[in-house]
Amino acid sequence: MEPVRAPLRGGRRRHRDEVRAAGSWAELAALLEAWFTAHCGTVEWRLDIWKGVPNWQLDAAEQVEGVFAMLGRLDEFGLARSTRAAARLVTAFLDDDVVSAESKGAGVVVDQLVAAAGAVADHVFVVGANDGLVPGRVADDLVLTHALGPEPLGVLTGPGNRPVRDRRGFLAALDGASCSVTITHARWDIRSGGASYPSSLVPAEGVVQQHVVSHAAQITSTTQPWLDADEWFSRHADRTEPRLNRRRRAITSRRQPHPTEYDGRVGPLDDLDPLSRVTEGVRAQSGITSFEEWIQCGIKYFVTRVLGARTDDTDPSDIVDVEARDKGTLVHRVFECLLAEFIEANPALDRPWIADPTDLERVLRRAGEILDDEAAPRLEQHRLGHPQMWRARRAQIMAALRRGLEAELADGATPLATEFGFGARNDADPVVWHSPYDPDVDVHFSGSIDRLDRMPDGVIRVMDLKSGQRGPYKSINQDTPLGANGDKLQLAFYGWAAGQARGLSVQRAAYRFVGRHDRNDDVHLDLTPEVTAALHARLDDIAAHIRHGDFMPGLVGDFGCEVCTPDGLGGDESNQRLAEWLAAATEEPA
Structure with a gap:
């Protein structure tokens, strides 16, 4: 095996050194593509040689090649080129699931319970509800969110708060369903001799226990068409509490494939333009460091310079x-x-x-x-x-x-x-x-x-x-x-x-x-x-x-961003949205 391993090791080191020495994003992308092609071949080669492999592997390879094409255009955006920045962006670009025949279809969203706050759907399915989420005793039940208003739907951070966060997500899932809620129980509980305990969190009236062969077969309905968030709220005016409404819109927006106003594309500022607005008859003035701040992180510029919010000082x-x-x-x-x-x-x-x-x-x-x-x-x-x-x-x-x-x-x-x-x-x-x-x-x-x-x-x-x-x-x-x-x-x-x-x-x-x-x-x-x-x-x-209201987020590095990641969490998600910004920009006509 040594005659085979030695060239592989040498080639890997050579490619690694070339990538580190790349002088531009375009050069780095070309080197990465050459490296990938040396290992996985071209599209034509894979179609000829990778016969019998699952289609998702072919799709995944093309997805990786698409990343290289996007990286090659980053020089246009003035993003600092470094090996660390490249690694973070590649991770963000590849964070999306590979599109395959098994992917969820239009109108169906599968997500963690923590994301249920603000979600709006006709039919909600809670899978594995007895897996530490729905309490089995009345003493363990939470106070219903209806009694406390929308604030309990806020997301808590940290592993210690995960059970609380999951339960709030469960309540939000119940609250966000307009037609029906289907709750299934984890199979491990039945295998271990346990039972499916009822919970006072689930309304007693109208609850039907039944064995369902296929939940997917029940997802379509000719009498209950799918609604978007705005249509749903117009029919349920009692649920348009402003703070909760903003949260729902933010969550929906951030799930879009392209950057939206919640990612820094807020549109023309007009009278709110921090460069020209007039306050009490006085024309606004800017510092050159604020222009540099816009380059480093447009979101931070928007929050601090347009909205006038202050970042927290260190205790x-x-x-x-x-x-x-x-x-x-x-x-x-x-x-x-x-x-x-x-x-x-x-x-x-x-x-x-x-x-x-x-x-x-x-x-x-x-x-x-x-x-x-x-x-x-x-x-x-x-x-x-x-x-x-x-x-x-x-x-x-x-x-x-x-x-x-x-x-x-x-x-x-x-x-x-x-x-x-x-x-x-x-x-x-x-x-x-x-x-x-x-x-x-x-x-x-x-x-x-x-x-x-x-x-x-x-x-x-x-x-x-x-x-x-x-x-x-x-x-x-x-x-x-x-x-x-x-x-x-x-x-x-x-x-x-x-x-x-x-x-x-x-x-x-x-x-x-x-x-x-x-x-x-x-x-x-x-x-x-x-x-x-x-x-x-x-x-x-x-x-x-x-x-024009374009505030592209910056790349969150080791030291974080006091606006995008003030608590040190969510750096990968922020970089994912930056990747979508850059991808959307490459698709726009020049």
């Missing part, structure tokens, strides 16, 4: 280590104070900020003092984690600050402004962007630029300080000024905005990574006319999607 009692947001705030405040003190002490702005090693040590000591002052109230509020952990993190931050100041010494830059703001949040006029394609479209921007510098060669530079890693920004260059996925807008935007607000000719922009003790080189971008044109085109594209 301080749960914090054992400083969170990235608090760390970033501290580092920014240290540099803001240091630069403000330099500008105030040197109004002529005729010398570099860090001119020599003596300057560096002096400024570093002052940085430690500012860091402690800024950290003190956060420590009292338990925002920086355990005090012992903070001591270790403080040492790391000080090492990171030293690296940042060493970069300043090498730069020889003279700061001209720090936290240079524009827009309402800074009591200043907004920067107004006009669409290059539609003169009636504009966006009023507000924001704050970390710093504005004059370099030794006279070039004006804007700089944005980052407390994280360089990795997410390393694809920014003159060929891809907004990053490989068009989701890094700040550098190009801040350079353009500073020029608009101050009338300066800003020629360069840079990210500097000052939150980590290890070395992270700056990311530089020359602000050429081509870069500005790419920025305007991307802003126009995003603004158009927002106006």
Whole structure:
């Protein structure tokens, strides 16, 4: 067997390495398809060789090939390409059942009891009702939902609540049937010598025990036609309680094969457009980070920017280590104070900020003092984690600050402004962007630029300080000024905005990574006319999607999404809907 295994192992490693090195989604899809074809052949080969195998195997192979075709078009949507993202999307794409002759037909839905809340049907079948779902004694019965209203139909999460959730689903199934309810009992109970216990949850009147040879034969009825949810509610006005109605509509919507308003396709926003709406006579203003947020997760943008809902803050009692947001705030405040003190002490702005090693040590000591002052109230509020952990993190931050100041010494830059703001949040006029394609479209921007510098060669530079890693920004260059996925807008935007607000000719922009003790080189971008044109085109594209109500969810990764998966659950389901978004987009005419 070794002569056979060795080529297989070698081929598998080669394919794996090629997939990991793929430079685009199209290249990755082609490699995966070649890998699959090497193992399972083409459609024609399978039809010729796989004779006698069940049809569902042939259908499954074609389904897998369809996934590769969808992956090949993801470059159009700006989704970051990585092996992990590819694995998650393939899992989501393949989550659907293989279509086969045994699949359920039109008008018949088979699902877990937990999904019965909000379900509407003529005939409901509860299979295995004595399998721990319907209590056998009156003392075990739940209070009927009719007595409590619709709230008990809410879905509870966690394995400990599963029995409660199943019972609520059972009650909802009874409540959602307009014609009949058929309840069957699990066979294991009868085999073990048990009996089918009656339950007060099942109404005594009208209940008939009978042996049914085929439930499927009873599903059709000439006197009781199938109704959709809206028709059913119009005939049963007493059941249109608003909250329960919304839940029913949401569940029905999310079972559709294409994304709906509950998945982010809400349609034109008109007066609710967060980019142009007027509140109490004041025109709305946006930040460039909100545009980046739309790219990362349209659902989060919709919930927070359109609906104005807030995401939950972390409970301080749960914090054992400083969170990235608090760390970033501290580092920014240290540099803001240091630069403000330099500008105030040197109004002529005729010398570099860090001119020599003596300057560096002096400024570093002052940085430690500012860091402690800024950290003190956060420590009292338990925002920086355990005090012992903070001591270790403080040492790391000080090492990171030293690296940042060493970069300043090498730069020889003279700061001209720090936290240079524009827009309402800074009591200043907004920067107004006009669409290059539609003169009636504009966006009023507000924001704050970390710093504005004059370099030794006279070039004006804007700089944005980052407390994280360089990795997410390393694809920014003159060929891809907004990053490989068009989701890094700040550098190009801040350079353009500073020029608009101050009338300066800003020629360069840079990210500097000052939150980590290890070395992270700056990311530089020359602000050429081509870069500005790419920025305007991307802003126009995003603004158009927002106006038209397109809010595509992002890919839920290891760290989740505070809107799509606030409790850490449902990531696979969210990614499945993203896959359907992308699949629907590939089917739309170009």
